[in-house]
Amino acid sequence: MGSIALNGLGRIGRLLVRLLGTTRPGLLGAVNDPAPLDQLVHLLRYDSVHGPSHRPIDGFTEGGQDFLLLGDRRLPLFHATDPSSIPFPSGTRLVVEASGRFTRREEAARHLKGGVSHVVISAPSPDADYTIIAPVNGSGLDLARHRVISNASCTAHATAPMLKILEDAFGLEHAGMSTVHVVTNDQRLLDLPHKDRRRARAAFQSIIPTTSSAFGALHRVMPDLPPSFDGVALRVPLLSVNLVDVVATLRRDAEVAGIRAAYAAAAAGPWKDLLALADPHTVSCDITGRTESVILDQDLTMMLGPRFVKVFGWHDNETGYAARLRDLVVDLAARI
Numbered sequence: 169m170g171s172i173a174l175n176g177l178g179r180i181g182r183l184l185v186r187l188l189g190t191t192r193p194g195l196l197g198a199v200n201d202p203a204p205l206d207q208l209v210h211l212l213r214y215d216s217v218h219g220p221s222h223r224p225i226d227g228f229t230e231g232g233q234d235f236l237l238l239g240d241r242r243l244p245l246f247h248a249t250d251p252s253s254i255p256f257p258s259g260t261r262l263v264v265e266a267s268g269r270f271t272r273r274e275e276a277a278r279h280l281k282g283g284v285s286h287v288v289i290s291a292p293s294p295d296a297d298y299t300i301i302a303p304v305n306g307s308g309l310d311l312a313r314h315r316v317i318s319n320a321s322c323t324a325h326a327t328a329p330m331l332k333i334l335e336d337a338f339g340l341e342h343a344g345m346s347t348v349h350v351v352t353n354d355q356r357l358l359d360l361p362h363k364d365r366r367r368a369r370a371a372f373q374s375i376i377p378t379t380s381s382a383f384g385a386l387h388r389v390m391p392d393l394p395p396s397f398d399g400v401a402l403r404v405p406l407l408s409v410n411l412v413d414v415v416a417t418l419r420r421d422a423e424v425a426g427i428r429a430a431y432a433a434a435a436a437g438p439w440k441d442l443l444a445l446a447d448p449h450t451v452s453c454d455i456t457g458r459t460e461s462v463i464l465d466q467d468l469t470m471m472l473g474p475r476f477v478k479v480f481g482w483h484d485n486e487t488g489y490a491a492r493l494r495d496l497v498v499d500l501a502a503r504i
Contacts, residue, residue: 171197176267339419
């Protein structure tokens with residue numbers, strides 16, 4: 169089994185450290201992030217959305233080298249800004265590229281040196297060797313050919329099962345999606361220039377319509393989706409939990425009861441632990457911290473005609489996605 173190294177301790181990187189520290193503490197072998205040690209330790213200990221770490225986290229410097237101390241495990245912490253110059257230790261076979269800066273294949277592939285054979289990008293990539301949402305297209309992953317792998321996005325992981333279950337049960341003629349999405353660090357806290365003029369506006373002052381990277385990832389993962397499948401993201405002034413709204417024209421007639429039954433069967437069967445059913449009267453804060461890819465709100469399912477359906481799914485855009493990233497890298501580390 170090859171060990172894992174992590175580049176980037178942003179929102180997802182820090183949650184991945186927490187998850188691996190709890191479930192697979194021996195797997196993570198090194199971390200890289202340009203920020204100072206003391207700041208990274210503080211951000212790993214305390215999280216404004218998900219609360220303090222349940223395991224002790226500390227840091228120290230020895231012989232000019234920084235280390236993170238996760239429980240009783242010490243990890244070298246490097247501060248390089250270029251992937252090709254990170255001195256990850258020998259034995260590192262897989263790098264998780266979670267900085268958000270190197271999402272193109274050529275950029276992420278700069279990690280492929282020494283013993284590193286594969287890179288997982290924790291974001292959509294326009295040209296990765298393979299984009300994976302494991303339950304949908306995991307069987308197509310060929311580790312001999314696919315060395316730079318994208319784990320798609322939080323919204324893609326939430327939307328894929330919603331679409332796949334409809335497609336398998338009823339067929340899809342047309343489909344679209346909108347996501348009510350919380351703010352991210354790619355928005356301005358106060359008005360400030362941005363290449364997207366809507367994202368340039370104060371994040372906590374408005375509902376901000378913008379694009380979503382999920383659509384490209386979903387078309388790559390599900391090539392049989394209707395070609396016109398598209399939609400928008402509506403950024404709202406919240407910190408946690410998104411709501412995906414899928415609208416579809418089915419190939420066969422359906423009723424609300426049948427739609428609900430298809431999702432209930434999936435949640436109890438092949439999609440167990442990845443798809444769940446929301447409790448009645450759920451609101452977004454009830455979902456914070458959940459690790460499923462999507463939690464279907466069956467009460468909101470509606471038919472607008474015999475083949476025209478709307479379904480809604482909640483997901484914690486951070487903990488759900490970090491859990492899928494953890495699942496992927498644990499699986500890959502056992503195989504490379």
